[in-house]
Amino acid sequence: MALAPPPPGAPGALRAPAPAAAAAAAARRGSKALHRPMHGAPLGFMCLTVLRRAVARRARKEAAPGVEAWRALPLEVPANMDVILRNRYNDVVLEELDDIDLSPFRTLAVVRLPIFTVPNVGQLQRLLFHVGSPQQLAVDYALQxxxxxxxxxxxxxxxxxxxxxxxxxxxxxxxxKEDLVRVVLRGVSMLRIIDRVAMPGTNGVALPLMQEVLEITDLEREAGEAELAKEAQRLEELFGHCGQLQKETGIFNAGDLSAASLAELTEASRQNLAQVRLPGVDAEAQRWPVLASHAAVAAFGAQKRADFLCDPFSSLRRLRSLRQFLELMDRVLTVKLHAKMG
Incomplete structure (x- = not known):
């Protein structure tokens, strides 16, 4: 099974003659030229085939890579959309859905991975999959x-x-290499799974209906960029203080917030996503708070990370939720430190 689409720009492929030019040249050579067999196929058919392949290669070469290729697709509304929305296992909360004009529903390949191998937004993750595994099949489908x-x-x-x-x-x-596929994955956005009960198709790939979660919604616009920056600054301070308390108490149940500052983690995310458009973000001042919130999530332990990754929401709600959690963590660790010192 191919691991990637055929390479674009094969030598000479884009230099195929246009149909009108080919026809004119054939007319000069005589009417039989277009029908001269080549390995059993008429020359006219061969020219048309070459042209079609050239157009296909050019389309692949010019297609937007990664998330932009998916974003360019139109809204998908399955015939059973009402059933999907009413299914109690899907647990769709209509009030939480983003405007479908801004973030349309589309199907997408999905895989399940252990929590510590799931890349957060802004992170790179290197993984190995066996050829023929559900993960490899999904990667192959995504590439194609x-x-x-x-x-x-x-x-x-x-x-x-x-x-x-x-x-x-x-x-x-x-x-x-042999029966293993090595991949590097980069987290670029959060997705809301609309059809949670979707099962793998005959190709072994599950393609549930999804919606990209907008980072900036009416909530963030009404609060303003200053409020986003304020929450991000408070989060950075709490993150550093809790990390210091972890060092002093030796308690790392919630993850390791002492290994690096939130500013350092956010800067790493910023570099990893330098060319990536964040959903709903249209101002540079909004990027840092958004990335800081995702970077903070990545530092937490399994349970807290899963809470944020399995139930995503917009940036200000995430920042406030993180702040509240770190305020609680700060109080608990402060009590533990006083008990240890007393």
Whole structure:
């Protein structure tokens, strides 16, 4: 099975003659020229085939890579949309859905991975998949149909259905050696899974209906950029203080917030996503708070990370939720530190 679409720009492919030029040249050579057999096929048919292949290669070459290829697709409304929305296992909350004119529903390949191998938005993750595994099949499908963009959901033990959300990732590198496929995935956005009960098709790939979660919604616009920046600054301060308390108490149950500052983690995310358009973000001042919130999530332990990755929402709600959690963590660790010192 191919691991990537055929390479664009094969030598000479884009220099195929246009139909009108080919016909004119044939007329000069005589009417029989277009019908001269070549390995059993008329020359006119061969010219048309070459032209079609050239157009296909050019389209692949010019197609937007990664998430932009998926974003360019039109809205998908399945015939059973009402059934999907009413299905109690899908647990769709209509009030939480983003405007479909701004973030349309589209199907997308999805895989399940253990929590610590799921790349957060702004992170790179290097993984190995066996050829023929559900993960490899989904990667292959994404490369062929969606520019290498797919969803990665947290694999919750004993869960029958997909979680309410997952991370949208781009395949930035892929190689194959024997029966193993090496991939590098980059988290670029959060996705809301509309059809959580979707099962794999005959190709072995599950293609649930999804919606990209907008980072900036009416909530953020009404609050203003200053409020976003304020929440991000408060989060950075709490993150650093809790990390210091972790060092002093030796308690790392919630993850390791002491290994790097939130500013350092956010800067790494900024570099990883330098050329990526964040959903709903249209101002540079909005990017840092958005990336800071995702970087903070990546530092937490399994349970807290899963909470955010499996039930995604916009940036200000995420910042406030993180702040509240870190304020609680600060109080608990401060009490533990005083008990240790007393």
């Amino acid at each position: 149909h969606h520019g290498g963009f797919l969803g990665v959901a947290v694999d919750i033990p004993q869960a029958t259905y997909l979680p309410r959300g997952c991370v949208g990732v781009e395949v930035v590198e892929v190689s194959r």
